[in-house]
Amino acid sequence: MILRPGFIPRMSVGGISVLQIAALLLPIVIVVFERGDAQARLLAVALLTAIFWDLIFAILRKRTFYFHGMSTALIVAVLVPPALPLWQLALTLSLGCVIGEHVFGGRGFGFLSPAAICLSLLLLSFPQVQLEPMTQNVALATVPGALLLLISGLVSWRVILGAFVMIIGLALPSNLEVDVLSLGIATLFGLVFLTGDPVSAASTNSGRWLYGLLAGLLISIFSPESTAISSASLVFGSLTASVFAPLIDHLIVLAKAKSRSERSSRRRRQSLA
Amino acid sequence: MMGHTKIKRGLQFSNEGAPVENLVHEECCVSTAALLGADCPGLRPALTVALGDRVTAGQIVFTDRKYPDIAFATPLSGRVASIDYGPRRTLSAFVIEAEKSESDEVADVLSKTASIDETSNEGVRQTLLKRGLWPAFQTRPFGGIPAPDAKPSAIFVNATQISPRAPAPWVVLERRKTEFQQGVELLTRLTDGPVYVCQAPEDTLCTFSGRVKGAFFSGTRAAGLSGTHIDRLHPASLDHQVWSIGYQDVAAIGHLFQTGQYLADRLISIAGPRAIKPKLVRTCLGGGIRDICREEFASQSGGSTTRILSGDALTGRDAAYIGRYHQQITIMDRPSDKGIWRWLSGPSAAQGVIVPTGALEQALAVDVLPVPLMRALSVGDSEAAERLGCLALVEEDVAALTELCTSGADYGALLRHVLDDLAGDIV
Helix, strand or coil: CCCCCCCCCCCCHHHHHHHHHHHHHHHHHHHHHHHCHHHHHHHHHHHHHHHHHHHHHHHHCCCCCCCCHHHHHHHHHHHCCCCCCHHHHHHHHHHHHHHHCHHHCCCCCCCCCHHHHHHHHHHHHCCCCCCCCCCHHHHHHHHHHHHHHHHCCCCCHHHHHHHHHHHHHHHCCCCCCCCHHHHHHHHHHHHHHHHCCCCCCCCCHHHHHHHHHHHHHHHHHHCCECCECCHHHHHHHHHHHHHHHHHHHHHHHHHHHHHHHHHHHHHHHHHHC | CCCEEEECCCCCCCCCCCCCCCCEEEECCCCEEEEEHHHCCCCCEEECCCCCCEECCCCEEEEECCCCCCEEECCCCEEEEEEEECHHHCEEEEEEEECCCCHHHHHHHHHHCCCCCCCCHHHHHHHHHHCCCHHHCEEECCCCCCCCCCCCCEEEEEECCCCCCCCCHHHHHHHHHHHHHHHHHHHCCCCCCCEEEEECCCCCCCCCCCCEEEEEEEECHHHHCHHHHHHHHCCCCCCCCEEEEEHHHHHHHHHHHHHCCCCCEEEEEEECCCCCCCEEEEEECCEEHHHHCHHHHHHCCCHHHEEEEEECCCCCEECCECCCCCCEEEEEECCCCCHHHHHHHCCCCCCCCCCCCHHHHCCCCCCCCHHHHHHHHHCCCHHHHHHHCHHHCCHHHHHHHHHHCCCCCCHHHHHHHHHHHHHHHHC
16 A cells, blocks of 8 residues: 555655645544534643744754654644543643653654653543543544655554454453444554554554564553453553664564575575576 | 566656657767766776777777776777776776778788687677676676676576666667577576576567576566665575676677677657757767767757766766767756655755655665664774675665655765675675
8 A cells, every 4th residue: 555656755744744744634633523622622731832842952953843743743632531631631642742752852863752652641630630542533534645655655554454353352252242333433443543653653665564563562451341442442552562663673674684594595506596 | 487577566667758659750869978986996907008099899998907808898999089087097987989980900900800719608708708798797796897707697688678778679679689689598507596687578579498597577666676686586605696787789799600790779769858859879989979969969958957977867977978878868858856745756966864754665676674774874884784785785776865865865875885895805
């Protein structure tokens, strides 16, 4: 599902952020429409907070201002419950943006998804907070954005498929008639925007399979029941898996080096024969 | 005979502004030509002629200080107009200005050049070295001109059309079939291994027998890179050097052994989206681009917005003379550096981050993991880069990564640093 290179012109990190934001627009509209004014206020606070930190760091580092933080803010705004106090959102989102992104040097330099960091800080610091479960409408609204990201290569289908297959596989033992559709609805948004984040996922194709399977395993383990995946388990599962992504890549590189030298000598033998 | 390999990875071709007819439009006499340091980085010349001397095409004008056996010949008869040096007395440009020379002088010079010896393997090697055809070879790993005594484990003739904008090999070799055939056979005298003639599946440029093997490639831009051919058929390593050579140089080798003359004629294309009249022209090695593109220069209106490159759009360079290994002159738009487009598509100086997108995964046709390689190159970790297989690559192979990466880093230059570092460890 990845378009051949050449279709896609050279993109800057700014261009990638624009695509991610475009992919998030439909889900956020649906969420605000479904949950009303309270969610709109949360969205406004999230956007202001993220842009504020982007601006502060752009000034401090004397760099061009990019609103990368907007995509983080939109992901968080989709998942938080409407009853969440605004200050709790502002505080955890600030921590997420700064610790997850800006201390490393900006978008792309870190190794974790800032949205996942923000949401896990929210869940750990304020235990009464419950993330919103994903509805059918939100899942449907995620589909066009997911396709956009898949086509432009910003999300790997290997990660999504690996994770989803693992989640279904682990749900099978407890309930032989797994409701694949409801599992898909519950996990699609999280898999695309939290697990699939290209920066925090593994960066080799075989690594992406392993990373996806690991993420699916962790998401399942962190869920109260393997047949009903909660948004919180998606957050923790993705965050934990992305900690292991560099290790997975390293192992793939070592395995590849070995297979490469074997393949080279095999080809040379064939060539000389 | 090998089967046909379709290369699916790598950048797609752009054929906008490709020459419409496979006809040679004109013989293009140039008034100046140059041997360029950019083609052999780090070369320090030991001159055999002086500034202002009269030289004849094919005459040796300097040798490599490191390997005095490797000689460089002038492609043009005339006077030595200027000799420019780069840092540490490396060659920058050796410029010859055309001038009519008298016939007795030609005879005089040619009587002094080395004779052609076809009888032994060593004779062939010495002839190529002494008559200035050795620099046609490029070696892997590390790139550059091979050492005079090196023995490759295979030689790859690149007779593919490197892009739709480049001349088609069958057009170029139409008049030089026997020379090409003899050139290919002579290459077997330099190696104990196979000599692969890599070409498009529909072409039959020479006959294959014994150690001369045919290999057929089609597909993306990477199908025209020697790096891809070598990786598929006979991977290079520290113990197994592999050489590559362009098809026009192979014809020149055949010509030398048939006639005793140094053949400096090359067929190149003038192409690209801003070319007014894309066409094929016959000119000489290292010819002045101003002379070759006379018409284009005369009719370009907004001169500052066009860019004239020696080489293709991806790996070419702004130059006054066409490069030793280049087959085309690309005329294209200078990329705009203002406005929203820049913000979305161009890398900004402050960025430099690698976002592992799907496109990068498809960029390399060789068996190397792209993102880990880019990370290793961008921090200059030569050990990791070697483990990942960077010894199989030279600058042109990673041009696709530079094109697709968000960081704006020049992976060709980064790879050169790492390769020089690794080569330094070995010596």
